[in-house]
Amino acid sequence: MTHNTPLSPRPLRELDDSHGGVLTTGQLRSHGVSTAELNEQCRPGGPWQQILPHVILLHPGPPTSEERLHAALLYATRQSTVGVPAQTRPEGRHRSPYPEAMITGLAALALYGFSSAPSLPALARIDVLVPRLRRLRSTNTVQIIRTPDMPTPRQVTCIPVAPVPRALADAVAELSDAASVLRLMTETVRAGHCEPAAVVRELTQAKLLSRPHVVGAVDSLVAEGRARAEDHLYRMVREYGLPEPIWNVDLRLPGGPHLGGVDAYWPDQAVAMELDTRAPRQDEDALWSEYARKREHLERLGITVVYVTPKKLRHAMEEQAAVTRTALMAANDREPAAYVVVLPR
Structure with a gap:
């Protein structure tokens, strides 16, 4: 040959x-x-x-x-x-x-098993994500969606599918019903498909946060994500035998200014823990600056601040428990912290 x-x-x-x-x-x-x-x-x-x-x-x-x-x-x-x-x-x-093409939108969410998404047979059109420069037209049954940055697809039943945050953003872009958007976003968090921050990031890039029904759903999404993260935090303390902290408190200097709220505080060790559940929006830099200022102020007073993300709590809980235990044990080697007033929030 x-x-x-x-x-x-x-x-x-x-x-x-x-x-x-x-x-x-x-x-x-x-x-x-x-x-x-x-x-x-x-x-x-x-x-x-x-x-x-x-x-x-x-x-x-x-x-x-x-x-x-x-x-x-x-x-x-x-x-x-x-x-x-x-x-x-x-x-x-x-x-x-199928190089440079993947299923997205409601069809992708149906493949991921979303109960709040229509079933595949009920969908009149299937969304397909392709690179921006591909010369393709949509048809009656296929909606072509172009993007300058193709994500890495996931394989679901041998079908290349856009990651959940991208698929959700493409689905939301076609929906005007606030209740449908809210159901999809709520299921995203409750079923553990991804973190709220990843969804908000995609919605921001798609310029969808100017739509009132999307903004309302995002607020519910972030609240749902925080509630689940708090549940994981309670579970970490219980399952890994950490001392019981004071939960959800505000710290204040006696007769002085408010220092900020924290999700957990161990007063005997002067260790505070805060869940980083910021959603990446246009004011992210300002919000992070506020986080940084609060942390610097508390640490100048001798209070150790442990930041933890919902993702780390979900996927590396044992590691986060070890970090927290180390901070608590190190209290004996530090100078005594300034006295602060602890108030419920």
């Missing part, structure tokens, strides 16, 4: 199975199906049907949800390497069959 000898095409049945019963016209031609044969197969009442431009469903009747997803991805990538046999691609069999 010479270097220029073409590789034998894979059997059509094998390629059919690998793409969920849908193929592009280019793939069919590369596997020996002529234009005349394709037209004959796709005749009215024939065994095949065109369900998207240049995308063929290899059986009669309506497509399944899986076939609709594969068809949407094939439509978005039909001019790329998707028609080339895997063994001839630069990255071989490990390359994604």
Whole structure:
């Protein structure tokens, strides 16, 4: 065999199975199906049907949800390497069959198992995220969404899917019903799909925070995230045998200024803990400056401040308990802290 000898095409049945019963016209031609044969197969009442431009469903009747997803991805990538046999691609069999395309929006949330999202069969259109410079038009059943920065997709049932924060932002962009937006955001936190800060970041980048019904849902999202983080904080203290602190208090100098609120305070050791549940909005720098000023003021008074994020509490609770225990044990080696008044908040 010479270097220029073409590789034998894979059997059509094998390629059919690998793409969920849908193929592009280019793939069919590369596997020996002529234009005349394709037209004959796709005749009215024939065994095949065109369900998207240049995308063929290899059986009669309506497509399944899986076939609709594969068809949407094939439509978005039909001019790329998707028609080339895997063994001839630069990255071989490990390359994604759908380069630079992924399911997003409500279809992605349905794949993630969101109960507040419509089921896949109920969706009239499937959103597909592609690079900004791709020249594609949306169709009646596929909505093309362009982005200058493609995220790394997650694989859900062998389908490339946008990360939850991006998928949620794309879904919210198409929704005007405040109740639907609120349900989706609430489930995002309660089901542990991601942190509120990641969602707010995507909504900010998508310029969606100017919409009143989105702002209201974000406030509920942040409150829900804080409540869950506080639950994890209580659990950390209980499960890892830390001394019981005074919860949710304000610190104040006797007869002096307010020093700030903290989520937990151990007065005997002069250790304070604060949950960093800031949502990244346009005033993030100012808010962080406020955090930093409070921390510097407390530490000048001899009070150790331990900051912890909801993500660390959820994924590295034992490590955060160790950090807290170390701060408590180090109290005996420090100079006594200034006396502060502890008030409930």
